[in-house]
Amino acid sequence: MGAPVRVVLVDDHEMILAGLQAMLAGFAGRVRVVGQAGNAADATRLVTMLRPDVVLLDVRLGPESGLDLCRALTGTVPEARVVFLSVYDDEQYVFEALRAGAGGYLLKRVDGPELVRRLEEVAQGETVVDPTLAGRMAVTAARLTRGEFWPGANRGLTQRESEVLSLLVGGLSNKAIAARLVLSEETVKSHLRALYRKLEVADRSAAIAVALREGLFR
CATH class of the missing domain: 3.40.50.2300 (Response regulator)
Incomplete structure (x- = not known):
């Protein structure tokens, strides 16, 4: 050994x-x-x-x-x-x-x-x-291979981060996003920090601007 x-x-x-x-x-x-x-x-x-x-x-x-x-x-x-x-x-x-x-x-x-x-x-x-x-990973990988991307996948967003960004664009507060996705507010904040980093922005308004500019959500 x-x-x-x-x-x-x-x-x-x-x-x-x-x-x-x-x-x-x-x-x-x-x-x-x-x-x-x-x-x-x-x-x-x-x-x-x-x-x-x-x-x-x-x-x-x-x-x-x-x-x-x-x-x-x-x-x-x-x-x-x-x-x-x-x-x-x-x-x-x-x-x-x-x-x-x-x-x-x-x-x-x-x-x-x-x-x-x-x-x-x-x-x-x-x-x-x-x-x-x-x-479950194999199923997700197969979807990605077939091009079934969720909005923001090309920027490295996970599916959950994409959902959070979508609700952010819709004007929901952290508390409302947490309620909609059945998450804690702290978890929502963690997802926001991650998507800010990936979108290379500092706050929610800038993240919304990027999402709209790139046509991620309409």
């Missing part, structure tokens, strides 16, 4: 970090947790210093974006592969994660043996996706 996969854990919930530590402790010969962080700044410092094989990262880090952190880490420490461990089972998050440079996307219901196996695969250069998401 080779050396254990060296892993840094990143999650803004201490209970999740403790649970992962306990889960992986039983596989010490295959995986070794070398550090943990609860925010993007600490994670960047740790990963830069420790140079782990894998960073196990949540999509959301409180008000911060795990996707943004992934982009930063893959740019500065490319040898440390990022695997997302998330509660979000929407295939759009998977596509976003892979576009951000991640080597994998798993759901938090994964058990210990499966998690260890996936971490080993990623450390060996493979890309892994939770099996429960694979089928």
Whole structure:
């Protein structure tokens, strides 16, 4: 057997970090947790210093974006592969994660043996996706291949971000968008931050202007 996969854990919930530590402790010969962080700044410092094989990262880090952190880490420490461990089972998050440079996307219901196996695969250069998401991803990928794009897909918007932008153009407030899409206001704000970045704008009025100018919504 080779050396254990060296892993840094990143999650803004201490209970999740403790649970992962306990889960992986039983596989010490295959995986070794070398550090943990609860925010993007600490994670960047740790990963830069420790140079782990894998960073196990949540999509959301409180008000911060795990996707943004992934982009930063893959740019500065490319040898440390990022695997997302998330509660979000929407295939759009998977596509976003892979576009951000991640080597994998798993759901938090994964058990210990499966998690260890996936971490080993990623450390060996493979890309892994939770099996429960694979089928839905294939359907979405087929739609994209056939050219069935949603508005804004050519700018990198996920389907959910496109829906949020559509409601933004329709004049709805964050609270109204959240109610319409059955999301929390914080989740809506997260989608807005992401679509602002992709459209290269700073606020909702500029995002609406881009959407109208490019004919995304009429």
